[in-house]
Amino acid sequence: MSVVESKASPAPVGSGQPIVNDFSITIGTKNGSGSQTANATVLRALFKMGIPVSGKNLFPSNIQGLPTWYTIRASKDGFVARRVRAEILIAMNKATVIEDAQKLESGGVCIYSDALGYTPMRDDVTFYPIPVGKLSSASGLEGKLKGYAENMVYVGVLASLLGIELDELKNALMWQFKGKAKAVEPNYQTIVAAFEWAKENLVKADPFRVERMDKTTGMIMIDGNTAAALGAIYGGVSFVGWYPITPATSLAEALDFYLPRLRTDPETKQPTYSVVQAEDELAALGMVLGAGWAGCRAMTSTSGPGISLMSEFAGYGYFAEIPAVIWDVQRMGPSTGLPTRVSQGDVLKTYWLGHGDTKHPVLLPGSVKECFEFGWRAFDLAERVQTPVFVLSDLDIGMNQWMSDPFDYPDAPMDRGKVLTQEDLERLGGKWGRYRDLEGDGVGWRTLPGTDHPLAAYFTRGTGHNENAQYTERPDDWETNMERLNRKFETARALAPAPIEDRVEGAEIAFIGYGSVDSAIIEARSRLAAKGIKTSYLRLRALPLSESVGDFVRAHDRTYVVELNTDAQMLQLLRLDTPELATRLFALNHNDGLPLTARWITEAVEKMEA
Amino acid sequence: MSVVESKASPAPVGSGQPIVNDFSITIGTKNGSGSQTANATVLRALFKMGIPVSGKNLFPSNIQGLPTWYTIRASKDGFVARRVRAEILIAMNKATVIEDAQKLESGGVCIYSDALGYTPMRDDVTFYPIPVGKLSSASGLEGKLKGYAENMVYVGVLASLLGIELDELKNALMWQFKGKAKAVEPNYQTIVAAFEWAKENLVKADPFRVERMDKTTGMIMIDGNTAAALGAIYGGVSFVGWYPITPATSLAEALDFYLPRLRTDPETKQPTYSVVQAEDELAALGMVLGAGWAGCRAMTSTSGPGISLMSEFAGYGYFAEIPAVIWDVQRMGPSTGLPTRVSQGDVLKTYWLGHGDTKHPVLLPGSVKECFEFGWRAFDLAERVQTPVFVLSDLDIGMNQWMSDPFDYPDAPMDRGKVLTQEDLERLGGKWGRYRDLEGDGVGWRTLPGTDHPLAAYFTRGTGHNENAQYTERPDDWETNMERLNRKFETARALAPAPIEDRVEGAEIAFIGYGSVDSAIIEARSRLAAKGIKTSYLRLRALPLSESVGDFVRAHDRTYVVELNTDAQMLQLLRLDTPELATRLFALNHNDGLPLTARWITEAVEKMEA
Amino acid sequence: MTAVSAPKGKTNKLGLEKTAYRGLESTLCNGCGHDSISSRIIDACFELSIPSERVAKFSGIGCSSKSPAYFLSRSHGFNSLHGRMPAVATGAVMANRTLIGIGVSGDGDTGSIGIGQFKHLIRRNVPMVYIIENNGVYGLTKGQFSATADMGQELKHAGVNELPPIDLCLEALAANCGFVARSFAGDPKQVTTLVKAALSYKGTAVIDIISPCVTFNDRDESTKSYSWGKSHAERIIDATFIPYYEEITVDYEPDVATEVELHDGSHIVLKKLGREHDSTNRLAAIQLLEEAKAKQQFITGLIYIDEHRADLRDIERLPETPLAHLPESSLRPSKDSLAKLMEAMK
């Protein structure tokens, strides 16, 4: 045990060599105690010091009082996945301090509030107790706000111990409070006071340091839900029907925030969109289908329980062929599960949502940048293929803070798909059939309601219909229609974003992954490479699976499918798509509610390869 | 062309040799015109003449006016699957007579009402026009009832041409009208009048005959939905929550009919059950889960759209581990599809209903007898494994008439599963954990609400929970719980009805099938055998798949998976369960809304084997 | 099969004959109340010279919900899911503000599975005509009780209903509906007038029309039967509808009639028949329904109208151009704006 106050300059395990820009910090607090600002300030300051970082919130399904953790990872090598154990703990919660400290990496650091009444219990960790209450007085804030200031204390102490630049902390506060000095000042005062206190009272006894570098120049920092909302806005979303649910709520709220700013007609000052909070998810998707049918780029966002409720409408959209975009920001588990924990458990569900031979294109963004890109691309695909398109994000990618290159402006005009206008109909003499496959891609031409031509109308239904959208129960009509729908699905396969491959010469084993596990795979590959194990990597970006996946699997002896769920859902789809390669594919799935770590992957692969 | 009136004794193709007890009859009428009684009369008379028969209703989604067909198959060899083309057509519907006649088997017979204004147009068919209006007057019935009598005319004519015994027709009427002479008489009069008229006016010019035989002795005739309802009643169902939907409605209505008769307490005259018509399917399953949780044997029945709506509650039931039985009488297609057409399109949906790693045991009755058997067994399984159990029937098995051996009385007492009573709790000193796996089968012990012990209560939730049913977000609790659920699923695998195998010595190819395609497979195998092609057959009766399936597949070069859906859904599950055998399994799926025929299977196999 | 609404030869202001407003041949039962309502919709649209192309027809599932196929063939139709028509209609009429929404639903579709969406549609005041073809029974699934079935009502298979009926007009009022009417399929004149008024109303206009199911619920004792309707229907308010392009020529006593001006300049003249009722008074409307219920009376007419509620299009401040017609230039913000955003996130 080493408590700095009691013993000067201890030599904790692993000290000696300074460890620069390469550690994880866990901040353990109580929910609703206002630590977000402090956490974000540290994160941003490190980021602006040029150090690659990521910030992840591990929070409970609660508004106030339950334990919550925030982790910040700084990595000179640019690895941003979660780590199993942090090197640095900021302990602000009495209820969890003992367990939290227990989980620290050996050689780590524990900065704790002396108000916790905690007695350090490990020898291999450096402990710094801090008089949080006293120091937070420096802010001059009172009452509820004082609680917020208490969190600034840890920021100051941390800055002092690690060498975080005070200027960058101030900038970060300015950025967060949008330059409002009145908000910035008291907080900054607290930071400085704590910084000074630490400088005077704490003897640095750990190896962790930060140093300015230049690895984040030009990069942005954002969460996936905001990125998705922006993508949708640049994709021209004009109708949103949604219902609140964690962790998808912030996507709709980002739409609510940015739409007025980006999509108000400069002349009329009127919105070029409509957002309706529905009474539930059945209604949300119903509205979206109504709007998509009438010609809007329409979307909704939800999570597991909402997806379940959307089943019937999803099948309707598939069969009546209505464009729609549905974001599923996945959370943990069957039923209500754990609303504030991450999982990739809805792969099979969204792919086959509905009943009676339904299937949907599913996009799989692997980064915030792809959240933006798929945010607009999903509309092109949905309108081009005239079908609901799902986008599977998850809590980790959606709600956590990620560095990214700035987003690229859409590189092509909108594809509004096959729509016949009044003029087209006049040219055709009104001869057309809603579900006629003229181009062989399975996609028919549609008209929008309101088209001013006496033959423009057709009747949309979820019951059997023929080429002309007429009701039919004829067996041959049914078969023809289902065959065309399958043809259409092949069109979607070709149009959907292709996987991204990194085939490594001489690699016997390979990874397939998707979504938020990307960062952990990248890091795991680097670790394995360091041990001499070469690996290839294919990152899936959409369902139906690209045909190229088979080649990739064939090129390796064993391919591990990395995913965050219990039933190895993507593995199952891969096996179905390439039955002849089924036995070359192996499950590397994990599902404990937390973002995946490189360590878990590395250890699992080593075990399986042994 | 051969119209009997115009030309005596023609020699239609295929005549000469009489064809006895081996043909299909199609009766084409208008919906709502009251032909059911006539059809059922013919069916029953043939059945009571000892001839194996089946009766299938191919009806539209309409109450009155649209074309509808009924097919009766008589088969001395006992084959009861649908046939692609009928040999005999009773044409009573002007709207379809031309097409119906076109579809007749060459060498067939067309009996048509002269009121249709139809002119025969085929040379290879024998035509018998009949003066329906005139003959129906014999009934003495007026108005709406006269319409019913018109159908009896065809019964009489058919009886005369085929040699159906008048006595059996009368018995059949008596049976249908529960002996009410007032109803029987006018109908029977019409039959006799038409019979006589035909004898005098028609010259028999076709080869089809019936002759009494003894192949149905002791057998019953019933539809699958009634069988299922009876099964549930003998399984002790005590709560039913349901919502009307074709083709599942008749299951609930059979419960409504038989429950008062079989389950009224002889002393108190009170029901020992409760049936509630819910406001929709979400509520129906919600009620069932509430009742199952409280200790009832609770069930619901629905079809595709209802299954979609039940998604969220199904996932809840899985995760909160509540026994429930859900019948899905499958109909055609995604969305509303074709409510009066058959399909097996909900295999994947029910198996994985919910979101986030959910899966359910699914029973697959292949006959009306199994509808009865699984009707009661499903409760044993659901309570034993404490989980929702699905039973996948379909429109063909559920709504059509099938011969069967009488049902067997349940051969074991009810298995109410692991329930702790007040006395148990006293014995245990109140020490127990709802989700503790004491026996290693993954199934915990539950208490029922109302149990009079201060420690009996636990809190049921769809959120994360530990062994003691306490809320938890701990990663290890989550993993432990999901592992136990998987263990439980293995328990279900072992307890679920095993497949039925017929391995044939020297067979290179094999069939796997389930549900209503059984009859077509049986007939197809016989046809193939006649051509020297030996085949084995495994009929699946439940999911998760039995481990024995792998052995079966391994024992054959090629296994064809026969099913009625577009996406070859069971094939997919088989491939997933036996990835190493994935390439030995082939799709033999068909999906046009009609019951499968042996001819389709035979031709498809021959093509694939070529 | 019945062809609904025979042509008349006359043309309307668009130069169209009534045949131009017809739909496919009905496949409902002969004599089904729903078919006569389809004819009234045809009449109303013809008489108001509504361009069919601008109408969007919505329905759920049921015999009633099949009706949109049997009127206005030139209009786009959306036969949605059981009980979920309101959501679909909401999306569509918001997507294109020029659309005139006509929804047809059943008592099961609206009162049983769909009551939630019904209430929320009304709460949002989504501009559309919402017609309930109320027969107290599930027709299409062959005769089960719906939520509007009378207590004591008997059906062949389902037995006797022991639950109280939901009154869909009262439900609409409770949800703040601004246009609530009740009528009877056997009263063609009144149905036509009400449909016309509803078509000019800006907001959700609910018309609950008793529409007998001749196959499953037409016994004389049933309050949803033809004979009961014929002998009991009591017109409480005579609503004369005067389109904006016609002058008000009717003469009426100011104390027995009220005139309501609609947003498009049309007028509804409400004339009291016999009994005291003020259709612009919400509480009076509720009272009327409650009293009629207590006395087993079948009152018809425009029960309540409030022409002042903002509809969802107003609330959402929709631009003049329909959202569905906005060009890419309005939908996709500039490259520059993205660059600025990215800068701010650095």
Added chain:
Amino acid sequence: MTAVSAPKGKTNKLGLEKTAYRGLESTLCNGCGHDSISSRIIDACFELSIPSERVAKFSGIGCSSKSPAYFLSRSHGFNSLHGRMPAVATGAVMANRTLIGIGVSGDGDTGSIGIGQFKHLIRRNVPMVYIIENNGVYGLTKGQFSATADMGQELKHAGVNELPPIDLCLEALAANCGFVARSFAGDPKQVTTLVKAALSYKGTAVIDIISPCVTFNDRDESTKSYSWGKSHAERIIDATFIPYYEEITVDYEPDVATEVELHDGSHIVLKKLGREHDSTNRLAAIQLLEEAKAKQQFITGLIYIDEHRADLRDIERLPETPLAHLPESSLRPSKDSLAKLMEAMK
């Protein structure tokens, strides 16, 4: 975290202290109205000497729906799905007729996603206490509008609400509810009395309790805030509950009070306070709600009671033994009966 309802040391007729009725420590925000309602449920059950073991607690999803964990730990609880508590409760109380159902829901859970099940639960008159902890906001998802949010209500992120609120008492009345009450979490005495009366009522007893969300909707202007409630709550009817085992000792003037006898012999004495209202008159109840709404008044008390409606257990003619306890001999018909059936099908 707050421990709700502190123990008192006294014991009730079952010899239990109030602590025996406690639940887990609450994880709701400090000062949340929901916690005080949990305390009142504890008080009511304690005072009525209700055996916790016979209580089944139900809820949907939301902060409010978490509450059942915070009272009556000795009772089985079923925290179901968002908006779907009514169905689950229906199944459970039918399965075991001896269960006393207590449901706790939120305004979002009941008024938004759950309004359909709410209406149908009431229509069936499923015997249970249905408490709505109404804060006009979605607490658990952090501050969106629910269907009971006031028009003009402002929330931090969601902006200003432009839709009219649903009045859940009016909705209950429209659906024929036989016990409709409104109260305020800040009026402990009234809440306790109403919960006690509801517990003795045979049928669905709805209590809509304004229960401030201190985190997301407690501004003074909000009609769901503490300060608004405190300054506006007007007790319109004082309902004194007298359990069957106590004598009526209260003295009251017959013209200002009415006495209602419940099926178990308990009594409710309804005393008018100030304003005229007859809680046994349905139309008067509706009128009261409508008028209060028009005048922005917050009236509390037992708004309506009808002790004569048959509940679903009656309608279904449940046997005396709970269905869940019936032995195999009652559940499985005899072998002989099957043989006979089979014979008839030959």
